Every structure is written in C-alpha cells, then in structure tokens.
Amino acid sequence: MRRLVPALVAALSLAFLFSLPATAAHAASAPCKPGSGAKLRGKDLTGATLPYSMRCADLTGAKLDAVDLTGKDLTGAVLRKASLKEADLGQAHLDYADLRGADLSEADLGQTRAKQANLRGANLADVDAVQAEFPHADLTGAVLTRAVLTQADLTDATLVDADLKDATLGQIKGRTADFTRAKLGEAKLGQAHLEHAVLRDADLSEAEFTQAELDGADFHGANVDKASFIQADDADLTGARGTPTGLPDDAVAPGATAEEDTAADETTAPAQDVPGKVVRPKGPSPALILVIVSGLGLSLTLILWGVAHRRKERFVAEMAVARHAAEEDVTRFGEEIDALDFEMKINQVSGPTYEWRAALDAYEAAKQALHVAQTPYDLQGAAVAVARGRQALHAVRSRLPGAGNR
Incomplete structure (x- = not known):
C-alpha cells in the first residue's frame, strides 16, 4: 500500500498534464547586427520626423536632443556618445x-524597454524612467542622480560604480542586481x-529602505549610516558600516553575524519535551x-481523454506560433523598407528602380x-517572398553611392 500512494500521485500528475491545453514557447527573435540598419552616424536629427523602425541603426554621435522617439523601435541600435x-x-x-557614453539627461524614459542594453558610462541624470525595463542591462558607471525609477525593472542589472544619489527607486524590481560601490x-x-542583490561597499548613507524586501541581499562593506530600514524584511547588515535607523527586531545589525544570532536563539530556546513512546501509524x-x-x-480516464485531444490542440498551438513568427518577419521586412527609404531621403540619394x-x-x-495561409506549410510562401524581397533590398543598398565604404 505504501508503494500505491506514490504511484497514484504520479498517475494523477500525468493525467493533469495531458488534460492541459498544449502550449509552445515563443522564442524571441535575435536582434539584427548592431549598426547594420540606417547609417546616420553623426547626423543632426533635431526636428526630424523619424520612422517607426530604427532597428540596428548606426546613430553614433548623432544629435537627437528633444526629439520625439515615443514608441520607436531602436532595438540593437548603436547610440554611442549620442x-x-x-x-x-x-x-x-x-x-x-x-548607449555607452550617451547623454540622456532629463530624457523621458517612461515604460522604455531596454533589456540587455549597454549603458556603461551613460548620463541619465534627472531622467523620468517610471516603469522602465532594464533587466540584465549594463549600467556600470552610469550617472543616475535624481533619476525617477519608480517601479522600474532592474532585475539582474549591473550598476557597479553607478551614481544614484537622491534617486527615487521605490518599488523597483532589483533581484540579483549588482550595486557594488x-x-x-x-x-x-x-x-x-x-x-x-549585491550592495557591497555601496554608499547607502541616509537611504530609505522602508518595507523593502532584502532577503539574501549582501551589504558587506556598505555604508549604512543613518539609512532607514523601517519595516524592511529580512535585513541582514552583516559586515556593513555605520549606524542605521529603524531596524526591525529580527534584523541583523552591522557588526553582528547571522551565526551569532542563531546561536543566541538556540541558547535561549526552551527545551522540548521528548516523547517517551513512539506511536506507530x-x-x-x-x-x-x-x-x-x-x-x-x-486518472486513466483523463489520460485517454488527453491523448484524444492532444493532437488537435498541438496543431492549433503550433499554427498560432508559426503565424505569429511569420507576421513578425513580414512586419520587420516592411520596417526595413521604410528605414532604407528614410535613409535615402535624408542622404538625398536614390536607388535602382527595378530592385526597389x-x-x-x-x-x-x-x-x-499570410492572409490565405491555413497551415504552417502555407506560411512558407510568406517566408519565400520575404527572402526574395530582402535580396532586392540588399541589391538596392549595394548600388547606392558610397556603399563600398560601409
């Protein structure tokens, strides 16, 4: 009977999995090669109306002060020192x-998506970045003084040596973020x-951690003098320096160690009664x-039902994923056409008519x-057309003046 219970649990789990609708993971498409888009290096684009797609454009050193880039697609764009x-x-x-070395001071970055963006040494002083997303981004040495980052996503971001003095970081997602120094x-x-999060050797003087979630955060060497930890959860300031305020009763204060607190708890804990007789179940x-x-x-009924419907559900799911990927590819191709058209207009050149x-x-x-496709096989027609179109675009680009220098 003891072996029967685990077998039942396994069977029920298997039946539950079979009874769920089939799903397929949607893999994010890799960005294009940085700088392979529109060539706008050093251009003064203040006052210009830019196209929606500027994917992987080369905007190194470009001037975009006060330009409206709301909702623009700058995925993989090169904006170094822009x-x-x-x-x-x-x-x-x-x-x-x-965006290494770029100047974004006083820019509006509300709800901007910057996953894995490179912002090393960038100037983001006084930016408004409410609900902006910077997961896995590199902000090493970036200046974010007085920046408003309320509810921003900094999950696993690198902020080593970053300057965040007087910044507003309320409700941020900063799990495993690195704030070293x-x-x-x-x-x-x-x-x-x-x-x-890693806060080693960081200057946290007079910072406010009210109701912050600090489980596993590393404060070794950090200056927490006059920092407020009112109602903060799991605050362990082992190895930190200074005198914080508002530490909860269960927090570990600077100079103490978690092991010492555990030993104290064990010393003062009342002895437990040892049962004299073991009662067998x-x-x-x-x-x-x-x-x-x-x-x-x-369980057997659910398994049979799940097998009967799984094939149809898998087809529907695969078709949905394939159609979504095909639609994204066609949309991206249209954006590439717009970007090349914009590049030719701003550089006052024209391409070969036949290829265009x-x-x-x-x-x-x-x-x-795409409109008539009913199966994943039908979607191949869209892929073939896009491939043929990209060859034509490549021919247009290669025959533009100065193409050999790109």
Missing part, C-alpha cells in the same frame, strides 16, 4: 541597444525588491483504499500569403 538630452523615449524599444546616498528605495483504512482505487480510475519595385512587390506578396 546626445538625447530631453528626448522623449516613452515606450521606446531599446533592447540590446549600445554604487552611490545611493539619500536614495529612496521604499518597497524595493532587492532579494539577493495504523494501516490504511478501507475508505482510503476506496479513494485510491477511484483516483486511479479517474521588386522589394515592394515581395512585401505585398508576403502579406497576401
């Missing part, structure tokens, strides 16, 4: 973008999620046996193939 002072980047896509004096971190009751047998019957028309025709053919 000037984006007071630019509006609300809801813009900056995933994988290279960061300057966080007078920063507001109320209700911040900093589980397993009784065997399974008939009612339990009936429940187990009924459960096995139900071929690219436009291929785009229309791809959209038509």
Whole structure:
C-alpha cells in the first residue's frame, strides 16, 4: 500500500498534464547586427520626423536632443556618445541597444524597454524612467542622480560604480542586481525588491529602505549610516558600516553575524519535551483504499481523454506560433523598407528602380500569403517572398553611392 500512494500521485500528475491545453514557447527573435540598419552616424536629427523602425541603426554621435522617439523601435541600435538630452523615449524599444557614453539627461524614459542594453558610462541624470525595463542591462558607471525609477525593472542589472544619489527607486524590481560601490546616498528605495542583490561597499548613507524586501541581499562593506530600514524584511547588515535607523527586531545589525544570532536563539530556546513512546501509524483504512482505487480510475480516464485531444490542440498551438513568427518577419521586412527609404531621403540619394519595385512587390506578396495561409506549410510562401524581397533590398543598398565604404 505504501508503494500505491506514490504511484497514484504520479498517475494523477500525468493525467493533469495531458488534460492541459498544449502550449509552445515563443522564442524571441535575435536582434539584427548592431549598426547594420540606417547609417546616420553623426547626423543632426533635431526636428526630424523619424520612422517607426530604427532597428540596428548606426546613430553614433548623432544629435537627437528633444526629439520625439515615443514608441520607436531602436532595438540593437548603436547610440554611442549620442546626445538625447530631453528626448522623449516613452515606450521606446531599446533592447540590446549600445548607449555607452550617451547623454540622456532629463530624457523621458517612461515604460522604455531596454533589456540587455549597454549603458556603461551613460548620463541619465534627472531622467523620468517610471516603469522602465532594464533587466540584465549594463549600467556600470552610469550617472543616475535624481533619476525617477519608480517601479522600474532592474532585475539582474549591473550598476557597479553607478551614481544614484537622491534617486527615487521605490518599488523597483532589483533581484540579483549588482550595486557594488554604487552611490545611493539619500536614495529612496521604499518597497524595493532587492532579494539577493549585491550592495557591497555601496554608499547607502541616509537611504530609505522602508518595507523593502532584502532577503539574501549582501551589504558587506556598505555604508549604512543613518539609512532607514523601517519595516524592511529580512535585513541582514552583516559586515556593513555605520549606524542605521529603524531596524526591525529580527534584523541583523552591522557588526553582528547571522551565526551569532542563531546561536543566541538556540541558547535561549526552551527545551522540548521528548516523547517517551513512539506511536506507530495504523494501516490504511478501507475508505482510503476506496479513494485510491477511484483516483486511479479517474486518472486513466483523463489520460485517454488527453491523448484524444492532444493532437488537435498541438496543431492549433503550433499554427498560432508559426503565424505569429511569420507576421513578425513580414512586419520587420516592411520596417526595413521604410528605414532604407528614410535613409535615402535624408542622404538625398536614390536607388535602382527595378530592385526597389521588386522589394515592394515581395512585401505585398508576403502579406497576401499570410492572409490565405491555413497551415504552417502555407506560411512558407510568406517566408519565400520575404527572402526574395530582402535580396532586392540588399541589391538596392549595394548600388547606392558610397556603399563600398560601409
């Protein structure tokens, strides 16, 4: 009977899995090669109306002060040492973008997406980045003084040596983020999620950690003088320096160690009564046996039902994923056409008419193939049209003046 119970659990789990709708993971498409898009290095684009897609554009040293980039797709774009002072980047896509040394002071970054973006040494002083997303981004040495990052996502971000003095970081997601040697004096971190974050040797003087989640956070060498930890959870300031305020009763104060607190608890804990006789559990009751047998019957029924419907559900799921990927590819191809058209206009050049028309025709053919596709096999027509169109675009680009120097 003891072996029967684990078998029942396994059978029920298997039946539950079979009864769930089939799903397929959607893999994010890799960004294009940085700098392979529109060539706008050093251009003064203040006052210009930019296209929606600027994916992987080369904007090194470009001037974009106060430019409206709301919702623009700058995925993989190169913006090294670009000037984006007071630019509006609300809801813009900056995933994988290279912004090393860029000046974004006083820019609007509300709800901007910048996953794995490189912002080493960037100037983000006084930015408004409410609900911005910087997971896995590199902000080493970045200046974020007085920045407003309320509810921003800094999960696993690198902020080594970053300057966040007087920044507002309330309710941020900062799990496993690295704030080593960061300057966080007078920063507001109320209700911040900093589980397993690294704050070694950071300046946290007069910072506010009210109701912050600090489980596993590393404060070794950090200056916590006058920092407030009111109602902070799991605060362990082992190895920290200074005198904090508002430490909860269960917190570990600077200078103490978690091992010492545990030893003290064990010393003061009352002795537990040792039972004099071990009571052996009784065997399974008939009612339990009936429940187990009924459960096995139900499990078999669910398995048979799940197998019967799984094939249809898998087809629907695979078709949905394939259609979504094809639609994204066709949309990206249309954006590439717009970007090249914009590049030719801003540089006052024209491309070969035949190849340009071929690219436009291929785009229309791809959209038509998407419209009539009923199976993943039908979607291949869209992929073929896009591939043919990209060849035409490549021919247009290669025949533009100065193409050999790119």
